[in-house]
Amino acid sequence: MSSRPIVTLDGVTKSFGSFKALHETSFSIGEGEFVTLLGPSGCGKTTTLRLIGGFELPTTGKIGIAGQDVTHNPPYRRPVNTVFQDYALFPHMTVAENVAYGLTVRGSTVARSDIPRQVGEVLEMVGLSHMGGKRPGALSGGQKQRVAMARALIRKPRVLLLDEPLSALDVKLREVMQVELKRLHRELGITFLMVTHDQTEALALSNRIVVMEAGRIRQIGTPNDLYDRPATPYVADFIGATNLIEARYEGREAGFEVITLPGGAKLRRKASGNGFHPGSEVLIGIRPEHLSPAVGDNLVQGRVVDTLFHGDSIRLEFLPDGATQPAFAQLARGSSLSADALMPGQPIRFAVAPEDVMLFPKVAA
Amino acid sequence: MKQLLWWQKGMVGFVFGVLAFLYLPIVVLIVFSFNDSKVTSFPLAGFTWHWYQAVFANAQMLTALKNSLIVAVCATGLTLTIGTLAALVLDRHDFPGKGLFRNAILLPLSLPGLVTGIAMLNFYKQIGIPQSLTAVVIGHATALLGVVVSQVMARLAKTDHRLLEASADLGAGPVETFFRVTLPSIRPAILGAGLLSFTLSFDEIPVTYFLTGRDITLPIYIYSTLRRGITPEINAIGSMIVLVSLLLIVLSVGLLRDRK
């Protein structure tokens, strides 16, 4: 982290009755960062966001925002604002009234006469200057999304919390809004903390990603870190996709680590200094896009199970020799393999570069 | 509309029949309120305003009407306040005996009014509330809680909980959130429940019958007059009540539609 922290969680846990939604968690977010909490539903990411927003109070631990302990503060006494999933726009107010809401509440220091100007500005910033008089019911999904952003941003929060902000939009619109989010983050210079289950969204937008699973943080890192050096098989498979194959670690040999695949074939991996003893059971991970049908000497062999046409690419399912689980490879459309070679049951082999083989302990952390 | 089958045509006739069954009696009431005869039989005897004049000359009836209006207004105000609070409590909080409370509040809706009236009479006698219009107001307000609670709770259930969170997130405390977000979203339900409570209270007999003292309401006046026989004055005041009810309905439909 390059800047001073603006949000800190210190030993925070949250239980709902006997269910532990969040195990002891500590991390901090730097001023101006775009951080994403990523994980499947039920992993505790939304709970974490709600704890920071003040909608839930932690069972134990402390939460600090902008140097203040806000652990027990209600949402209306925290310098953060939220863009809600499904937006939560007030249906009985116009767009302008929705946006102005945060300036008209008791305790707001903004002068009444200045409110229309500020509303106009923030609506313009999200590209909705002409929509102020409409009701939320008359807006499209993307427009509602923009109103929700404007409503939260007008409070000039130190941190903007975004709860699955793009999940209700269709694919095309989601891409447009991703660009928009990135632009707003750049222009405003404030901290964004987003929750999503969509790893492509997380990779595209964030400075740092917090991967969560079952109420715990599994790894924190930049998108590149997580993609290139996942800490666990879980992270490897969640960020992008990864074929996980059970194998045996043999030892070092001329700057490479040697692994025996279940079919007996040997695979070399660029040595990285691990603590495995020769002979121990391991999991290797190879991303589908790193399997190339070109002939080489570092090979994974198997038999074709099925192929799925994906438009720009072909997704090939194959069973590595001796493995129990199928693996996948992603082939460019114009790949050299003929249609006959892709018939189910055909033997097939892929080369993989030694630096693209990941190695994990067999028992998931 | 697409061509109807024979049995569907039959059903159109049937539906017209049912609607006639529902409305003809009301028409008969209105027609006879202008009929210049003491008996309500055909052929009609000619047009007269006489029965309406008689209503406005009947001090007893007018007092009863005034009492009814006072009772209905007070009971509606009281039941809306308590009922809305009750709906909020039941919607937001869990506490032991919650189911019992909700069912008790809703019970007078399906229980014959007489039973509720008897229960209240027993109780008021024991704690010394005298039979009076005050007792009637308290009784109505209590018996009508179910109307308000059921309508407001249905509306609260439809209200997105996140709106309250959004309001808090934007800096509004609980009280401000209640007045600026919760109340506007349940306003149509409160309005509807208020109109319904007013109508029901204005028209109520069984509870009133047991709880009222010397001062009587219009329904009780009409009821006791009818036991002695028909007077066309009742047709006249009845027609006026029907007219006002219909106006209230049109008004409420219009009001609720604008809110959407």
Added chain:
Amino acid sequence: MRRPSSSMLMTAGLFSLPLGWALLLLIVPYILMIAVGFWTRQFPLFVPDFQFGNYLQLFSDPQYTTVILRTLKIAAMVTGCALILGYPLAYFLVFTIRSDKLRNLVYMAVIVPLWVSYLLRAYTWKIILGTDGALNSALMSLGLIDAPLDAFLYNQTAMVITLTYIFVPFMVMPIYAVLENIPKGLIEASEDLGIGPLGTFRHVIAPLSLGGVVAGAMMTFCLSFGDFVAPVLVGGPDGTMVANLLQTQFGAALNWPLGSALATLVLIMVLAILAVTGWAERASARNLR
């Protein structure tokens, strides 16, 4: 963890008001009524006691059993008539009318009478039926009959007609609601599978609308069971219903314990009916899920 603040205490105070009100003015009175049902009358007073004499009297004295049975019979007849009128009406509204506007209008037309004074709606039948009432005189002036028919006023038929008239909207409302909730796709699926309208009705619509029928029937039954205006207006000498009996116990007969016992019986009956209805509605909602 949360520190109690003055606003929270205020909230607690505000919220205990409705609960206290309901407890004191609704729950306690019902309990007291049940208790009084076990008291003894020592004319002109009632003394606290615990004995089943009042219930024994209600179940053994033919004066009371006749009335209770008659009330059950009339309430059942009213429920049947309301169902016969109400179901086809609701069916027609939901499945035959294709324009939403027209459907809402007709539905409103069915519901609106509920807003018009209940007393007046009962009263109009006193004008219509009867020896020199509107119906007889109209028939006579049309020359269809020579002398007034006294088949209508002051008997049980008149009561059934009047009560059906008053309560039929309560039957239509829940049936309409369930019919409207039946996914139209189910009916199209049934027709697609080659089942005609009648079969579709029997196998699809009828089972799925049962919850609404039960709710409407129970509502109509309870309301007509407890009615005490219609018997007085159009009922005549053999038209005494439970409600009139209750009235007498608290009026002329001055026997509150017996009246309370009878009221408790009604209360128990209604609670049992509500339990059955609740169960049927849940079952029906499960079917539709």
